[in-house]
Amino acid sequence: MNKNSIQHIFFDLDHTLWDFERNSEETLISLFEKYKIGEQGVNIEDFLVAYKKINHQLWDLYNHSKVTKEDIRLKRFPMAYEEIGLDPTTCPGNIGDEYLEICPHKPYLIEGCIELLDGLKGKYTLHILSNGFDKTQSIKLSTTGLNKYFDVVVTSESCGAKKPSPEIYTYALEKAGANVDNSIMIGDNPITDIKGAKDFGLQTIYFGQENTVADIEVKSLIEILEYL
Ligand SMILES: [Mg+2]
Structure with a gap:
């Protein structure tokens, strides 16, 4: 993984940051x-x-x-x-x-979520890229106080396309003023978050227990700080 090029981090929300x-x-x-x-x-x-x-x-x-x-x-x-x-x-x-x-x-976040976001905020511009629904995801972000960490929030509903389709990645990068070379996708779904982003040309970090095509795989959120 080429850490030096990264400026924008796109996070999945459910099961990645928000304890679904x-x-x-x-x-x-x-x-x-x-x-x-x-x-x-x-x-x-x-x-x-x-x-x-x-x-x-x-x-x-x-x-x-x-x-x-x-x-x-x-x-x-x-x-x-x-x-x-x-x-x-x-x-x-x-x-x-x-x-x-x-x-x-409901208020629960995945363990290490706030520590991770505090560690990344300021060094990178953080965004949400979720296949969830607009209203639902917006309530989750405000209830948990996660709102303040994120610049752009893209849902499949607002975009009209879903991960892993390239359309939603194109849409999200454009909204964030980012490009494939300076962005990374982090998520828990091996297909929608990881394979979709990788096929699109993004660097990827997978959070979970499976084997994936991700550049980096972690089993806890806090491990991500070792790489970024
Ligand atoms: Mg997820």
């Missing part, structure tokens, strides 16, 4: 309790497993442009009901909207 698992789980538990789903003979662990499986499937389809944002919002809870053997027609009609109302206001 913890924030989502806490939201799901509160909805499980509110709607007394346990009284239908389902335990919380099975409910969480079913929801996560369905949500993952739908996001994968979204990333491949096979379903829309609306499909995710409307279908993930009824599909999770079906997955655990409950009648999907008994699923509360507004539970999907409630989830989206509550979850982005």
